[in-house]
Amino acid sequence: MFGKKNTTPIPAKTKEEMPYVKAGMSFKAWREKYGGRHKWRTIRWAVLIGINGLFILSFMLDLSMLEGSLSGSRLIGFYLMDPFNTLQQLVISFYTGHWVHLTMNFVIGDGTIFIFYFLMGGRTFCSWICPYHFLAEWGERLHNYLVKKKKIKEHTYNRYLRYVFWVGFLLLAFFTQNLVFEDLNPVGIISRAMIYGPGLILLWILLLITFEIVHSKRFWCRYVCPIGATYSMVGQLSPFGVKFELDKCAHCLDCQNVCLVPHELWFVERGKATSKRHDVGADCTRCGLCIDVCPGHALSYTVKGWDKIL
Amino acid sequence: MKRQADGLNRRQFLKSSAIAVGALAAVGAGVGYLQKVTTEKRINQNFLRPPGAIEETTFIYACIKCGLCIQICPVKAIKFAGIKDGLAYGTPYIDAREQACDLSCDSIQCVETCPTAALYFVPFKNAGEKAIEAYDKTHKIDANYNPFPVQIKAMKRQVKMGVAKVNDKTCLAVLGKGFKGTPRGNDFKGINRSPYGNSPKATPLRDKHYDEKICDICVKECPMGEEAIVLDKHTRADGTVGYKPKVLDGCVGCGVCVMVCPTEEPSIIVEPLTAS
Numbered sequence: 221m222f223g224k225k226n227t228t229p230i231p232a233k234t235k236e237e238m239p240y241v242k243a244g245m246s247f248k249a250w251r252e253k254y255g256g257r258h259k260w261r262t263i264r265w266a267v268l269i270g271i272n273g274l275f276i277l278s279f280m281l282d283l284s285m286l287e288g289s290l291s292g293s294r295l296i297g298f299y300l301m302d303p304f305n306t307l308q309q310l311v312i313s314f315y316t317g318h319w320v321h322l323t324m325n326f327v328i329g330d331g332t333i334f335i336f337y338f339l340m341g342g343r344t345f346c347s348w349i350c351p352y353h354f355l356a357e358w359g360e361r362l363h364n365y366l367v368k369k370k371k372i373k374e375h376t377y378n379r380y381l382r383y384v385f386w387v388g389f390l391l392l393a394f395f396t397q398n399l400v401f402e403d404l405n406p407v408g409i410i411s412r413a414m415i416y417g418p419g420l421i422l423l424w425i426l427l428l429i430t431f432e433i434v435h436s437k438r439f440w441c442r443y444v445c446p447i448g449a450t451y452s453m454v455g456q457l458s459p460f461g462v463k464f465e466l467d468k469c470a471h472c473l474d475c476q477n478v479c480l481v482p483h484e485l486w487f488v489e490r491g492k493a494t495s496k497r498h499d500v501g502a503d504c505t506r507c508g509l510c511i512d513v514c515p516g517h518a519l520s521y522t523v524k525g526w527d528k529i530l
Numbered sequence: 531m532k533r534q535a536d537g538l539n540r541r542q543f544l545k546s547s548a549i550a551v552g553a554l555a556a557v558g559a560g561v562g563y564l565q566k567v568t569t570e571k572r573i574n575q576n577f578l579r580p581p582g583a584i585e586e587t588t589f590i591y592a593c594i595k596c597g598l599c600i601q602i603c604p605v606k607a608i609k610f611a612g613i614k615d616g617l618a619y620g621t622p623y624i625d626a627r628e629q630a631c632d633l634s635c636d637s638i639q640c641v642e643t644c645p646t647a648a649l650y651f652v653p654f655k656n657a658g659e660k661a662i663e664a665y666d667k668t669h670k671i672d673a674n675y676n677p678f679p680v681q682i683k684a685m686k687r688q689v690k691m692g693v694a695k696v697n698d699k700t701c702l703a704v705l706g707k708g709f710k711g712t713p714r715g716n717d718f719k720g721i722n723r724s725p726y727g728n729s730p731k732a733t734p735l736r737d738k739h740y741d742e743k744i745c746d747i748c749v750k751e752c753p754m755g756e757e758a759i760v761l762d763k764h765t766r767a768d769g770t771v772g773y774k775p776k777v778l779d780g781c782v783g784c785g786v787c788v789m790v791c792p793t794e795e796p797s798i799i800v801e802p803l804t805a806s
Contacts, residue, residue, distance in 0.1 A: 255786045259678075278601070279601055287598060287601040287602070288596040288597050288601060289595075289596050289597045291594050291595050291596040291597075292594050292595075292596025292597075292598060292645060292646075293596065294598060298661040299645055301594075301645065304592070305594045306594070308591075309591065309592070309594060309646060312591045313591070313592070316588065318591075318592055318647070321584075321647035321650060321652070322645075322646060322647055323644070323645050323646070323647055323651070325645040326645040326647075327644055329645055362683070376542070377542065377545065377546040377549065378542055378543055378546035378547075380546075381546045381549065381550050384547075384550040384554075385550060385553070385554070386541070388550065388554040389554075389557075392554065392557060392558050392561065393591070395558075396558070396561045397561065397563060397587070397590075397591050398561060398590055398591050398617055399566065399591055399593075399594065399595070399742055400558075400561050402556060402595055402620065403556070403561075403617065403619055403620070408595060408620070412597060412610060412620065415597065416597055416600060416610055417610075419610075419612045419613055420612060420614070421612070421613040421619060436714065443546070443549075508706065516576075
């Protein structure tokens, strides 16, 4: 998004330049041999379950390791705050004057989250920590199966819808003087339900996931979630991300098929790339599914500016 | 530039806009309705907020529903409000009958831990510091100098969740009855730290046995002691002696009396301060 100079696509690769030809294999055999790994997915799920498990254990066993919930927490005494929650809070309290009472821990919690996700790429939160993402990943599988069997049709929406909801929820918070989004937020709801016991509000989560399965793939994460939108803004310039090397790509588009935000992988299509190397944009959740699926290892994690030194 | 963006046609744009506007309007209308219906109900019902809770209309947005106060409470007195409480969903409250805040934590951590000052710590801090200052003036040279109990007491006095109120019709003391046994039965899970006991921690209420000629369990177990509740003895017009637990200004509304009350329905309740 930033610093893009060359906008004319470089000419498409010839067949001789394709990685599978270089390896002396047919495309199908090459793709089957090298594609479809699960390394990063395993690591990511372990981290996701580990962090959410630590929340649960901290409460159950009184460990004092990671207390609170994903709306606001304390990691060994160090505060962490959900950014959209605090945004709503600030929008209301700047108007009512409550903001003067907000504690230093509030500032520390927000600052820490901001700096951490600025470095790690905002939406890293989504795929590595968010419990709803984990549920939705399974919903997505079911959805893909149903689409493949032609039981349902795929519906897509404009991805900028998220920003409409982002502004909308802030306005609603302001006018009703209530943290409206927190009542609907699946991240907070699931987190609280896991840690402090379930409630009827989980029906809302069931409704959401059903909607995603039968109507539109990853509807909440793609088109609604203002937390994801906030993190996307935070991670706009983050150094950690996924890089793409054109030389290793065979344009199979497997990566786009597994991606939550396929528009960020626009350059993998034949004849679209404008340079030999591309960095995936801020909407990327750094989930690593594309890295796992890529038969040519054309996609990999990187720290911008450091990858040449390391 | 992007395939998805290329497919951004007029129809998709209209569909997406309609969804966004429709959804937000629906949420807005829902919130507005719930606000109208539940706010008054919530303020008037027995919704006991944790210590230091600020005024209800501010509390409702100041609280981000993180659960840190719930987590830190050593007696697990604080609970999350459910979806039936409408917009108060996820905010903390105390069900004093099941588990009262017995103030045995000795530092009011739930207030200190709140990052958004929905539970406001500054008055507690000030009260504690003031108490130490006053104590220093007279006790600095004392060999047993220990300002902490003084500070804690001052901080506890600052807790103002509500005020206890005795129901004269069912109170055993008013009826002139005593009580023998365990007030809430052997299955009751509530715990508290008796002001007269030696235990530094709260202990289960079911382990305690009472044998009172005139029931005064609420008076005995009150963590604030004589400044909050006393058993008032008075002579009636016909010459007989009557008793009644008398709630004083020192009552902080912690609800221990509600929890320990042995009658079927509690004969003493705490009216939340938000109700006034």
